Amino acid sequence: MIPLLGITTQALFAQLLVGLINGAFYALLSLGLAVIFGMLNIVNFAHGALYMMGAFFAWFLLNALHIGYWPALVLAPLGVAIFGMIVERTMLTRLQGLDHIYGLLLTFGLALIIQGLFQNYFGSSGQPYPVPELLKGGANLGFMYLPNYRAWTIVFSLAVCLLTWFAIEKTRLGAVLRAATENPQLTRAFGVNVPRLITLTYGFGVGLAALAGVLAAPIYQVRPLMGADLIVVVFAVVVIGGMGSIMGSIVTGFALGLIEGLTKVFYPQAANTVVFVVMALVLLVKPAGLFGRKA
Amino acid sequence: MTDIAPHAPAPPASAPAAKSSTELLAIAGLALVLAAAPLAAYPFFLAQALCLALFACAFNLLVGYGGLLSFGHAMFYGSASYLAAHAAKVWGLPPEAAILAGTLGAGLLGLASGALSIRSQGIYFSMITLALAQLVYFIALQSPYTHGEDGVQAVPRGKLFGLIDLSNDVTLYYVVLAIFLFGLFSIYRIVHSPFGTVLKAIRENETRAISLGYRVDQYKRAAFVLSATLAGLAGATKAIVAQSATLTDVHWTTSGEVILMTLVGGMGTMVGPVFGAFVILAMQNYLSTFGQWVMVIQGAIFVVSVLSFRRGLIGEIANRFKISL
Numbered sequence: 001m002i003p004l005l006g007i008t009t010q011a012l013f014a015q016l017l018v019g020l021i022n023g024a025f026y027a028l029l030s031l032g033l034a035v036i037f038g039m040l041n042i043v044n045f046a047h048g049a050l051y052m053m054g055a056f057f058a059w060f061l062l063n064a065l066h067i068g069y070w071p072a073l074v075l076a077p078l079g080v081a082i083f084g085m086i087v088e089r090t091m092l093t094r095l096q097g098l099d100h101i102y103g104l105l106l107t108f109g110l111a112l113i114i115q116g117l118f119q120n121y122f123g124s125s126g127q128p129y130p131v132p133e134l135l136k137g138g139a140n141l142g143f144m145y146l147p148n149y150r151a152w153t154i155v156f157s158l159a160v161c162l163l164t165w166f167a168i169e170k171t172r173l174g175a176v177l178r179a180a181t182e183n184p185q186l187t188r189a190f191g192v193n194v195p196r197l198i199t200l201t202y203g204f205g206v207g208l209a210a211l212a213g214v215l216a217a218p219i220y221q222v223r224p225l226m227g228a229d230l231i232v233v234v235f236a237v238v239v240i241g242g243m244g245s246i247m248g249s250i251v252t253g254f255a256l257g258l259i260e261g262l263t264k265v266f267y268p269q270a271a272n273t274v275v276f277v278v279m280a281l282v283l284l285v286k287p288a289g290l291f292g293r294k295a
Numbered sequence: 296m297t298d299i300a301p302h303a304p305a306p307p308a309s310a311p312a313a314k315s316s317t318e319l320l321a322i323a324g325l326a327l328v329l330a331a332a333p334l335a336a337y338p339f340f341l342a343q344a345l346c347l348a349l350f351a352c353a354f355n356l357l358v359g360y361g362g363l364l365s366f367g368h369a370m371f372y373g374s375a376s377y378l379a380a381h382a383a384k385v386w387g388l389p390p391e392a393a394i395l396a397g398t399l400g401a402g403l404l405g406l407a408s409g410a411l412s413i414r415s416q417g418i419y420f421s422m423i424t425l426a427l428a429q430l431v432y433f434i435a436l437q438s439p440y441t442h443g444e445d446g447v448q449a450v451p452r453g454k455l456f457g458l459i460d461l462s463n464d465v466t467l468y469y470v471v472l473a474i475f476l477f478g479l480f481s482i483y484r485i486v487h488s489p490f491g492t493v494l495k496a497i498r499e500n501e502t503r504a505i506s507l508g509y510r511v512d513q514y515k516r517a518a519f520v521l522s523a524t525l526a527g528l529a530g531a532t533k534a535i536v537a538q539s540a541t542l543t544d545v546h547w548t549t550s551g552e553v554i555l556m557t558l559v560g561g562m563g564t565m566v567g568p569v570f571g572a573f574v575i576l577a578m579q580n581y582l583s584t585f586g587q588w589v590m591v592i593q594g595a596i597f598v599v600s601v602l603s604f605r606r607g608l609i610g611e612i613a614n615r616f617k618i619s620l
Contacts (some may be wrong), residue, residue: 101358112594113591273430276426
């Protein structure tokens, strides 16, 4: 152990790891928010609740149906995405042409309903979810101990983020998506079924949130309010990055996780608030966010 | 994003021809009912309800007339509540000075947070106010003056102007009613002043207001500070009434509740938020034994209101009779 500014490298790297993991969740969630906002012009306040639903979906699969982590990694996002698409078809679609604030209010109401229902059945306490057999244990890197599951979380979410970026920025499907974001009427005139594209986009964004929930289940406990406080931080992350850019939200998510981890080492009292302080500073310099176009 | 989609704001509840005199009548009627209300309900409950009603009216000034949805108004209500409680308990100030201190504190906080948030449009504004309110929440959680989870308890009510003893609930209620009516009448005057007219013009069409030469950011910032100050007045009064200031007052759930009250009563109506506050409070009281179902029902009211009831209770009535309420 080499002490650095009075802090052991062990503690420093441990907090950096926690920061990276939080950053991975910020990135996955803000990415989903950005994709949804691009297509639907709605800020999805239910994102945190759907993240929680993803974790509970995995927990339910394991405890009721004895379906393990790996199938849950696919099934939970799929299930939550279907739920999200039903919500989009039945409710969100009716808000088209109205002020943005109604989308925010509606999804806020949805978040209250979902969180309230889960709290009724599970209380506020957490349900444990075991780390999958394959990823148990860890590696001693000399300067720190790295649990396998945490390494997996970071690598996997980074891969998902980059894949999403690639799909949206570099493929034909992504081109159609961006065209529909830019000008839905004209894209429809070219024969693209834009309403269906909107529904699928919402399902995809929501699925990303659920995926983050499954990834989080073995690390944090599965709690009904696990997404409620997270979503406010993610909103701040989105404001810092600006919602214009996919890569921007990935980079900002990971960077802010790291900053939060560093704050925990050097000035723990501010660990909860540092993201909001960074947001305030960024707004002073660049009101549209670091990667945002002028809002 | 399309250029075609109109930036449709909160549905204007007032018919074009409507005069503001009906609003004044509504306020007067409300004052009469509230003056007689202690005959029918507990004055302590009513006093608390009036604080929330004033909070909702202050919030409505911003969202209903300025078209700005703040998702962090609890920071003004809550911090004013803490400040007033601290002033009355630790500094030993009389209630009027404590309330004044809380109100001014909220106004200053409004000035600072408005400077950061007002330059951002629509949805960004909501997210920024929410994040700033969360910052205030964490400060309240950790600061030594706020006593963390316990909050500030046993705040003395004291004597108003050294004369009127507020320990009597009925006396207290009428003092709170006076504060409430002062706040509501201020909002009425603000909305019907030239300033308020420009504010509504900005809500309807910001681009046109800019082209007419108005500095819209200054108008919006002024509306934000006024709304924050009045929300602070409500929060500070609440600290004296409930004799406590707690973390709940600064939590985002309070920000959500005030939105719900305003939405249910009618955004952009003068007396709607008052009714909304009473409806939501009555519901919470009635359902308090059902635990988390209150949250579910509040969520359901949000969803139903947004989908098919956007004018709110008073807004629907006003629209039906083509009057302004």
